[in-house]
Amino acid sequence: MNNNTSLIWNIVLTLAVAVLFFLHFSGKPDGTSTAADGAVVPGRRTVYVQVDSLLKNYDFFKDTKKELENKNFQLENELNTKGRSLQNEVAFFQQKAQTMTPEQARSTEAQLMKKQQDLVAYRDQAAQALGQEEAKKNEQLYKNIRAYIEKYNKDNGFEYVLGYSLGGGILFANPSLDVTQKIIDGLNKEYKSTGTAAADTTAKK
Template sequence: MKNSTHQTLYVILFSAIGFLLFMQFSNSDTKVENAENKEVILSNLIANRDSGNIINIAYVNSDTVSKYYEYAKKIQKDLTNKRSEAETQIKSKYFAYESLVKEFEKASPIMGDREKMEKAQKIRLLEQEIMQVEQQLSAQVSKEELRLTEGYILKTNDFMQDIGQRLGYDYVMSYRVGGAMLYANPNHDITNEIIELLNQEYESVK
């Protein structure tokens, strides 16, 4: 039972880690999508260069945005609370199970056969209950994670569409160390401005 409980706690923890990947400000794109996007952008750059048009491009540091964007912090806090609640419920059940097992082992030598069978049955039922609770809580946390992250992505995308147009940019790209963008000119870094505007947008609708 201890291994089962620990495994479930790991599942819940990994679910939260999975959520943090969403927080990397549009870093959930696949390598294929990144490659396709880069090809499209490069083609547009070449076309505009040849036609004499100027493309206005900026970028944001996605790690910094995730750290200071109030909406992202709220999502992280909500998921942490959900995970803690689930862990507390599982631990409570597990402690009750451990206590029952210790009590059974201690009293077993002086128990009659019928009493032993009844106690053993009670322990088995509690084991099954713990497994069911683990599965239910894991499913609930995963469902809540999906709901929160979908809402976060859609709403943040709406914010960025509005902000990008207001600032007059053709592209606002996401940059982070180890990401798809290998070099970014600091002169085009608008991370602080974007964080401020995102927080303003979030405050206006929450």
Template structure:
């Protein structure tokens, strides 16, 4: 049983595209813009983020992934230990069944069948709980990235933020000057570091 692989991929496309901002009001003095101002490079209306690089370098995502992977591995080890113990009991029954009475065999078989059902139910329950927790954590990541991109777009005047993923993207080519991945990762990590520092200060000492 393994936690589903973390890949924002297509989901991040919708998330980033949703971070579009309303166009700024036209400047009534635009007609009087000087030639020097006109030569100033304008802020691009559309930019993009490399989702692979974002996931690789976003500290919050990496911590969540490591924690859930560890939890999944621990659950898998526990289930394997229980399954091994069950198999040993089954093997022991098969070796001793001939020396048992019919009533003893019936009771033992019922007990083993019940344990098998319990193991299957536990495996299903554990898998569902891990999947639910992963879904909740991924939503938190989506919310954090979306909120950050919305604020960044307002500050810089972006009208649309696209996502790029090599081999799985609608963007066939994008000029490197439109790639804001580095800025986004840096900003997200600084924000997360600040949140962790604040949480640490608020935690009462024992």
């Protein structure tokens, strides 16, 4: 169970990093550059966001990660408890099997096997439900980030907002083009505002 959930969470992180940014926005050219044939072409306004830092400091991501980890922990504890209970029933059956009639033994064994099958089915369903919830949270994470960057870009007119991460395709990024903190601050401000609004709505009901 732990390995399966860890794999799911790794997939969530991988997807979040993979889809974060390579957004192409239309903006006014700023400056000029020289093409290979010597012709002058419009310059490109480009900035970047450090993906690892963004995920580490975005409150929505941190809260979601903590929430899912807690649910996974609770599920593991529940499964362990149910598993130990079933093991105790099996051990008790093995001790008493010789004193049972063949019919009683077969009936008890069938009941224990049914409980085992039910436990496996419950485990699989719970893991699937948790995986679906993680996928929805990941989708919401991407939507939040993309929506805010599009809003942020309306006031700046960048043509490219790149996602920069260690070991990624970008080998060098000029620190002066780093807008990570601005994006983080804006995202957290919106997230805090949304959370407060939701709490107020709930309190009025």
